[in-house]
Amino acid sequence: MDTPDTPDTPDPREPLSAELHRLRSLTSIKWTMHGHEVLPAWVADMDLPPAPVIVDAVQRLAARGDFGYNFDAARQLPGAFAAWQERRHGWRPDTGRLRLFCDVMQAVQTALWLATEPGDGVVIFTPVYPPFLSSVSSTGRRIVDCPLDPDAGWRLDPDRLASAIDERTRVVLLCSPHNPTGRIFTPDELAAVAELAERHDLVVISDEIWGDLAHPGASFRPFASLGPVAAARTFTVGAASKAFNVAGLRCAVAHVGDERIEAGLAALPDHLLGAVGSPGAEATLAAWTQGEAWLEATREHLAAQRNHLASRLSDELPEVGFALPEATYLAWLDPRPYGLGDDPARWLLEHARVALSSGPDFGLHGAGYARLNFATSREILDEILDRVVAAIASR
Ligand SMILES: Cc1ncc(COP(=O)(O)O)c(C=O)c1O
Structure with missing residues (x-):
């Protein structure tokens, strides 16, 4: 009988960080919509544990x-x-x-x-x-x-x-x-x-x-x-x-x-x-x-994530259009210069195994764009970006 690939029995082929292990045990749609091979950065839920x-x-x-x-x-x-x-x-x-x-x-x-x-x-x-x-x-x-x-x-x-x-x-x-x-x-x-x-x-x-x-x-x-x-x-x-x-x-x-x-x-x-x-x-x-103290710490983390994302994009995918968000943990990305088609999220799901939100769902002017949710740990954001950069480099 196959051993189910549940979070309680980590897949020995992949070293899971404790954080990823916890997230894969969640029943929220963010973490259950796709298989374990995909890292989700789509729906607007944070990966951070809620305030105590x-x-x-x-x-x-x-x-x-x-x-x-x-x-x-x-x-x-x-x-x-x-x-x-x-x-x-x-x-x-x-x-x-x-x-x-x-x-x-x-x-x-x-x-x-x-x-x-x-x-x-x-x-x-x-x-x-x-x-x-x-x-x-x-x-x-x-x-x-x-x-x-x-x-x-x-x-x-x-x-x-x-x-x-x-x-x-x-x-x-x-x-x-x-x-x-x-x-x-x-x-x-x-x-x-x-x-x-x-x-x-x-x-x-x-x-x-x-x-x-x-x-x-x-x-x-x-x-x-x-x-x-x-x-x-x-x-x-x-x-x-x-x-x-x-x-x-x-x-x-x-x-x-x-x-x-x-x-x-x-x-x-x-x-x-x-x-x-x-x-x-x-x-x-x-x-x-x-909740104020927790919110302040969370805002600091999100701002650091946003800045890290901006710096990695400018170093490694400099053609991606991106205006620094002043609020939210969402990045509205324009990767059109890399030729990923009208729905880059679909391309990235297939080729990079990351799930972003599809630009065309955001209205007529969303074609060619994708939305990335960066409210996660630094480790997971880096893994998402590594996958995106590698997929685009080898297309
Ligand atoms: C602008 C905006 N309004 C509403 C919602 C959804 O809120 P609710 O689930 O309370 O309907 C979201 C969720 O991301 C949102 O971004």
Whole structure:
């Protein structure tokens, strides 16, 4: 009988580091989608173990067998979110306008659904997180594509935005900081969006899930903090899931600045959106009340990983286009000079045994690109890069 190649019985053909061994024991999609011969750097989960304060919070629930109806942590989340936003980003949201959701995309899609009618236009800044595209099309709304400018470091071009908006455009769907480019939009870029939103009476849905992962030297500004006028037409969504690596626990908080969405939410059937589970609420509460030191150490590690990636690319694959991300642990790579085709991630999976995210999934302007997740150990990032460099050299 074949011995299964499980993490508990390491494959003797390959010396596994303890870290790789641990990661291969995870049941998350990042580590189970492909075989053990592939190193995953695709979906936006980190390989770092979560903060001990979060593990403790969830373990305490489990140790007590405390799985009954439990809204205790959820009740504390609006206050914790407001205090966290104020301390980290200088924005004090009104707790009376905060609402919990089971995840960020549920909140985004709900706001989109309530703010628009079928056929209405929704501005997105491409390339962009693929569920933004599917959220607009699956709700029967219309994508108003406003590409970011690759030749200006992925800047948001206000003139391009002004000419993209038509008379049936109702929403600007902002990903801020931006996935996949890692851009933090400047106050000027955000102000231009706010000014156009005001002029055309648009709702701004601002997905700020990456807001806590700005790199040193960059500072993130919530859209609603531009001022009361902008806040009054904005629906902001935040979560601990990216910065604290707890995406599987499903919990998000939204600030409902826009009255139309507030009224739409109030009119929904009362149980339609469900409620956050207690592990997700406990984890998020622990993150925002006790997680700051862990987050600081994690941001340092991510910045070092980003800089290491940039230096290896410039030494070993100098033709790869890459603008240093100001936030996130994502690198949006343009390897077109190496001729890897429209979907370099597919080529790299086959030839380098590394799994990146496919550029074409990020919209029309994603062809030729791939997204690499560098939130892992230095050892694994180096192994990923060794494989990519070797595959490209021998193509
Ligand atoms: C911009 C953005 N929004 C939303 C999500 C997903 O959040 P959730 O799983 O809470 O829906 C991600 C995940 O990577 C993301 O990058």
